[in-house]
Amino acid sequence: MGSSDDEKDANAEVSLPKELGHYSESKSTKFVEDVLKGPNESCLENFQMDKQLFYKLCDMLRTRGLLRHTNRIKIEEQLAIFMFIVGHNLRTRAVQDLFRYSGETISRHFNNVLNAIMTVSLDFFQPPKSDVPPEIREDARFYPYFLNCVGAVDGIHFPVTVGVDEQGPFRNKNGFLSQNVLAACSFDMKFHYVLAGWEGSVPDMRVLYSALTRRNKLEVPDGKYYLVDGKYANIPGFMAPYPGVSYSQLEFVHSQDARELFNQRHCILRSVTDRTFAALKERFPILLSAPSYPLATQVKLVVAACALHNYIRIENPDDWIFKMYEQEATTLQVQDPMPPLQIEPPLVPAETQLSDIPVGGEELEHASQVRDAIATDIWNDYIRDFAAIDDVV
Secondary structure, three states: OOOOHHHHHHHOOOOOOHHHHHHOOOOHHHHHHHHHHOOHHHHHHHHOOOHHHHHHHHHHHHHOOOOOOOOOOOHHHHHHHHHHHHHHOOOHHHHHHHHOOOHHHHHHHHHHHHHHHHHHHHHHOOOOOOOOOHHHHOOOOOOOOOOOEEEEEEEEEEEOOOOHHHHHHHEOOOOOEEEEEEEEEOOOOOEEEEEEEEEOOOOHHHHHHHHHHOOOOOOOOOOOEEEOOOOOOOEOOEEOOOOOOOOOOOOOOOOOOHHHHHHHHHHHHHOHHHHHHHHHHHHOHHHHOOOOOOHHHHHHHHHHHHHHHHHHHHHOOOOHHHHHHOOOOOOOOOOOOOOOOOOOOOOOOHHHHHHHOOOOHHHHHHHHHHHHHHHHHHHHHHHHHHHHHHHHO
16 A cells, blocks of 8 residues: 555546546536436446436435435535546546545545445345246246256455555465455346455355355355356355366367256356446446555445446346346456456365365255256257257258
């Protein structure tokens, strides 16, 4: 944490909306009013959501007594300050001239809004429903094989700023300082659950165990499961791919067996986590850097961003960022300053990973049998369909 906010502001590469030059000499209320009275696209560009959603969120925070108008700053402007910072990856100093307030005022209202969103965040995280997700029910590649699957769980590392004496535990396998965040995603790109704040060096299975045993825990409905990748073990409630077998969305034509085909279908379904994280980072690029806030604030920012992501997805399913990432074959990329953590093949055996989570032998055997049964059904139908094609030809 060697550089000051001023130095970081001077050197940071930020993405400012193109209209801002017009407001450099104006009062912030004029800027906010013009955005909210202007075309909807301006609100999307500046505040990351359309005007109707922006006003609805302001009203929610006001009626719950979480934010209030002050003599100088209305609730709309307070939320605008927060959304502008997180939506353009700006430090406090960088927005002072635009909003025409002191750094202390900007910081205070930023934290007030952050805490208000954290207070209502649980309203935006809904557990999975009992129905079969339409993304599975309406796709012959996945139905009826994955009918008990409710979503996908994955971990993601976000850059973090901590003091020199705290850096050791936060340094991940790639040597970067990060917080390890676990998220459970639905197939329609919403977050069921988010656990942030774990140090970057902590194994993913340990984070999962924490999510399953804490007071506000990740709930897996009876008989249901989430898909996970090779960082996790295949245990009840969490179905992993077969280790040591090709794991790709590409469908193999030759030398394929049941486990390889299962991994391919599994990979396609589980990729929703990649697209959900990509949409999150596209809307909230502050998560791509290590903001110079206290660690507790950095953790809150992740949860608040995920809550707002859900709020927008629920209220406006056709939001432009979600449309970008809805298609499974999307090629869009979000530049991430942190390379993904590498898992060296062969994948770590499940019994090694289980050191961080107590699971009985019978439970492991049952989880393995469930996976084998699905793989066998997929393979048998796959072979039958090919035989039918050969008969026709």
